[in-house]
Amino acid sequence: MTNVRALAAQTLFQVVDKGQSLSTVLPNAASKLNPKDKALLQQICYGVLRYLPTLEHYCQQLLDQPLKGKRRVYQFLLYVGMYQLQYMRTPEHAAVAETVNALQSMRAPGLKGLVNAILRTFQRQFSELEDSANRIPVCQYNHPSWFMKKLQAAYPDQWQDILAANQDQAPMWLRVNQAHYSVAEYSELLDEAGISHCLEPRFEDAIVLDKPCDVYLLPGFREGACSVQDAAAQLAARLLNPQNNERILDACAAPGGKTCHILELADANVDALDADSERLLRVEENLKRLGLHAHCIHADASTPNDWWDGQPYDRILLDVPCSATGVIRRHPDIKWLRRNTDITDLAQLQQQILENIWPLLKPGGTLLYATCSVLPEENCDQVAAFLQNTDDALHQPLHQDDTPTTPGLQLLPGLSDGFYYAKITKRQ
Ligand SMILES: C[S@@+](CC[C@H](N)C(=O)[O-])C[C@H]1O[C@@H](n2cnc3c(N)ncnc32)[C@H](O)[C@@H]1O
Known part of the structure; x- marks a missing residue:
């Protein structure tokens, strides 16, 4: 299948209904297309994921019954059509005609009448539909309600700005x-x-x-x-401040952006560890392009007894697995793939990694804890609890309001991505 709108509908179905990540499914779909259509596919998939609740609301209003089971993918084709009509500059007749034509390559020509009728009604009734969507908070902000509640609690004055920034296209x-x-x-x-x-x-x-x-x-x-590499991610190596000849651990390294930056700044002995062997290959590719060397280790950072050689590290970067809620503008699928319950599980894993990696740091050594999350559970709450429970952990402020009870530097999405850093040294 090489019809770009049909591929977009299939891709969105795989992400939203089957729970696959966009970065896994999209390259596969795009490989079948020429560069111009690739760009269009990406634009449509990102756009539909950005405005999913609004598009779902429109379909709910216009369809007698939602399309279910094997017909579910055609509901995503309707989102594709509506997204072009509302948010893109595609001429209206082309948006409708091309979306209807996609049914040919999806082997569902029998649905042409229905899709055509829904899209035409959408055009006619657009302002009423838009008004009704704007009255529903989830459609107004196009984020899941559990996440909006967490943001409101953590950032009473900034939550709307964060949600708006998440809807923007990220700069390069x-x-x-x-x-x-x-x-x-x-x-x-x-x-x-x-x-x-x-x-x-x-x-x-x-x-x-x-x-x-x-x-x-x-x-x-x-x-x-x-x-x-986003500017916020670039702070990691600068804050870690690597020095020549030091022994450094990058404990969650893949795809290696920060590992390479560390090695650009210092001629250090870096162990780049990751639990995902496929992603670790990306570290090796990046090192090769930049002409750098690190020792890549496929292992679990939470169980160092399985792989550590007993030589302590001068510096450790812990860029732990997280909700990635700071990079939603780059990965809008995160909004629909993450669940509220994931946050507790992730916070537990982060705590386990932090506690089990700490003994690998030399007395006097520096550990930088990092996430691309905006949620306090994964960030300042996590580090505050660690500081409280760890006698030899010394908090190192990164700015004047960085205190042991609300530690770290929280960057919110805007100029850069949303990122969190906290610096801890070990008592001599
Ligand atoms: C935020 S990403 C790291 C990004 C990387 N530091 C960079 O700058 O390119 C988190 C990484 O942690 C890895 N990971 C998840 N659980 C892990 C574990 N238990 N041990 C080691 N790595 C883990 C994931 O495979 C993922 O590559």
Whole structure:
């Protein structure tokens, strides 16, 4: 099947109904398409996932009964059609005709009449439908209600801004490999290549592009001149502050963005560990492109007795598995794949990893705890409990309001992704 709208409907069905991640399903679907259609497929899938509750509401209003069982995928095709009509610049007649045509390649020509009728009614009744959606909070903000409640409790003044930022398209940030070029030098190379961009002094290795572009158009990308990495993620290596010849553990390393950054900043002996062997291959690919070396270990960070050689580490980066609620704008499927109950399970795993990795740190050594979450359970609550229960853990403030009872630096999505960092050293 190479019809882009049909592929979008199938992809969305796999994500929303079958619980698969968009980053797994989308590349597979896109591999069948030319570059222009690939971009369209991505735009439609991201867009529908961003506005899913609103589109579901429209369908509920327009269909006598929801499409169920084997017909469920056609409901996603309706979302695809409605998304183009409401949010894209596709001419209306083309949006309807192309969506109806997709049924041919989905081997359901018998549904053409129904899909055509629903989309035409949607066009006619759009303003009433939009008004009714705006009266329902889940449709107004297009996030699950459990998550909105958690955000309201944690950020009474900022929760709406966070939800709005999550609906935006994420910018493309580059991390300049300062072992090759300074940021100013690389900025000149980008100017010469006609790639418009800005520098952001708060992030010392970072450049943000005005428009995302193919990485192979970036000067020296193949040779390791830069990497694609959000500015907030770039803080990890800078806060860890690696030094030459140190022994460093990156305990949840894949795909290796932060491992490589650590090695760009220092000639250190890095163990890059991850529990996922497939993802660990990505670490090796990234190291290779950048001409760097780390010792990659496929193991579970929560059970170091199975793999640790007994040599303590000078520094440890713990970029633990988390809800990824700080990177929703890059992965809108997170909103529909995560459940409220996952947060408790994740917090337990994070606590286990933190407690079991701590003995591997040298006295006087530094541990940086990191997540791409905005939820306190995974961030400041987690670190505050650890500090309270661990005699030899010393809290190191990252800013003036970073205290042992509300520790860490919480970045919210906006300029950069949402990220959390806390720095802890071990008493000598
Ligand atoms: C947030 S990602 C790490 C991103 C990485 N630090 C980077 O900058 O590219 C979390 C990683 O933890 C890994 N992971 C999950 N559970 C783990 C465990 N028990 N032990 C080690 N790694 C684990 C996942 O496979 C995932 O690659």
